[in-house]
Amino acid sequence: KKLRVGLLFGGCSGEHEVSLSSARAIAQALSADQNTGKYEILPFYIRKDGRWQAGELAQQVLESRTPLQLESSTPDSPSPIASSEISTANTQQLNRWQSPSQAAEIDVWFPILHGPNGEDGTVQGMLKLMQVPFVGSGVLGSAIGMDKIAMKMAFAHAGIPQVKYIAVNRSQVWSNPCVFPKLCDEIEGTLGYPCFVKPANLGSSVGISKVRSRTELETALDNAASYDRRLIVEAGVVAREVECAVLGNDNPKASVVGEITFESDFYDYETKYTQGEADLLIPAPLPDAIATQIQDLALKAFAAIDAAGLARVDFFYVEATGEILINEINTFPGFTATSMYPQLWAASGISFPELVDQLVQLALERHT
Ligand code: ADP
Ligand code: MG
Ligand code: MG
Structure with missing residues (x-):
């Protein structure tokens, strides 16, 4: 009997379109x-x-076929699923609530969602409540992995080296005119320039600024605060960006290490999603000893946040000093055919179809 896999994709996040690409690739595989x-x-x-x-x-x-095209399709074309619940919105076909009947038939869920409302424990909580196995990290791992402040606290506790940072709350930026200058003084004094201002709970570099002056810092904090209540400011490093894929549950494996190279100032949204702006080097040209250290740290990071199934762990490698600093972990990394995560596994001997098969099996194993 075939296993019924529920692919959950799209989502309420800035990475909606990335999710669609990942979902297409996974469905094919x-x-x-x-x-x-x-x-x-x-x-x-x-x-x-x-x-x-x-x-x-x-x-x-x-x-x-985009949802926009769907809207122009005949409104009274027969619905494939019997559904009694109709929403009050005017676009009848688009708004029909069709999921509950089908959702009950799923043997295993594959939440292919990036960013908030999907990679952050919200959807994982709902799936857990339904008591059906699902691919990837649970509530805790997803939530810690999404929040850069919580993530860094977990990494610090596990003894994983990382850049200096200051956690900031939106209220320090917005509500009190006496607090803001003090906050900026503290950031300048502790971290200096350049530093990176980030919303704590986002991805794809959305809301992130590299700042080099007080004025830029003020603007960047204000901008990041419009995305999230929780912000983080980090000391900027000059380093190579290397990534390692992790696969497994309680005895996870690390892939070969890959590197991202680009010409732009940092790995921002445009660089990430414009064809030809960034190159992936797999495996990364690194001394064996460095690659091994990165793999060890990736496995440590995976365990530190209680990740499961899959994660991509991103590092800064400061070539001049040999330092390896963790940047972040992503519990549902980009998963298109050309994405780093599946490519790292392909280079480690696991093909894309094999990889998704293993992920489903890991979900079942974890549930029992
Ligand atoms: P996201 O979760 O959106 O990918 P990251 O924290 O990975 O956010 O930051 C995006 C990019 O910004 C990184 O890939 C890197 O190019 C740059 N960056 C972020 N933090 C630093 C830092 N502390 N020093 C140098 N570059 C950084
Ligand atoms: Mg991220
Ligand atoms: Mg990143």
Whole structure:
């Protein structure tokens, strides 16, 4: 009997479109030759407004036909799923709540969601409550992995080297005119310039600024505060950016190490998602001893936040001093065919279809 895999994709985050690309790649891999007959795929699309769509509508989104095109389709075309609940919104077909009946049939969930409302423990909490196995980290690992302040506290406790940082609350930036200058003084005194100002709970470099002066610092704090209540400011390092993929539950394995190279000032949103702006070097040209240290630290980081299934751990390698500093962990890294995570495993001997197969098996193993 085929295992029914619920693909959960889209989501209420700035990385909605990245999720669609990852979901397409994963859906293909689950039905690749190697996995023939094993899986039945049921797509569930989470729209940006948080509504769920299952069945034909979700399938169409997965097959690149955008939700916009869906809107212009005949409003009274027969619905593939019987559904009694109709929303009050005017676009009838788009707003039909179709998920509950299909969701009950799922054997294992594959939440392919990046960023807040998906990679952060929210969806994981809901799936846990449903008592159905799901791919990836649970509530704790996802939540710690999403919040850069909590993440760094966990790393510090595990003795993993990282840059100096200051945790900031939005209220220090916005509400009190006496507090803000003091905060800026403290940042300048402790971290100096350049430093990086970040919303604590985001991804894809959204809301992140590299700042070199007091004026830039003030603007960057104000900007980051518009994204999140929790902010972090980090001392800037000049370093190579290297990444390691981790796969497994209680005895996880580390992949070969990869490197990202680019011309821009830092690895910002545009560099990440513009074709040709960044290159992946797999494996990274590193001394063996350095690569081994990175792999060890990646496994430590995975355990430090209680990650499960998969994670990509990102580091700064300061070549001049040989220092390896952890930057962050991502509990659901980009997962398109050209993304770092699957490519690191391909270079380590695990093909894309094999990788998604293992992830599903790890979800089942963890649940029992
Ligand atoms: P995200 O979770 O959005 O990917 P990161 O913390 O990884 O955010 O930061 C995005 C990019 O910004 C990094 O890949 C790196 O290029 C740059 N960056 C972030 N923090 C620092 C730092 N402390 N020193 C130097 N570069 C940094
Ligand atoms: Mg991240
Ligand atoms: Mg990053």
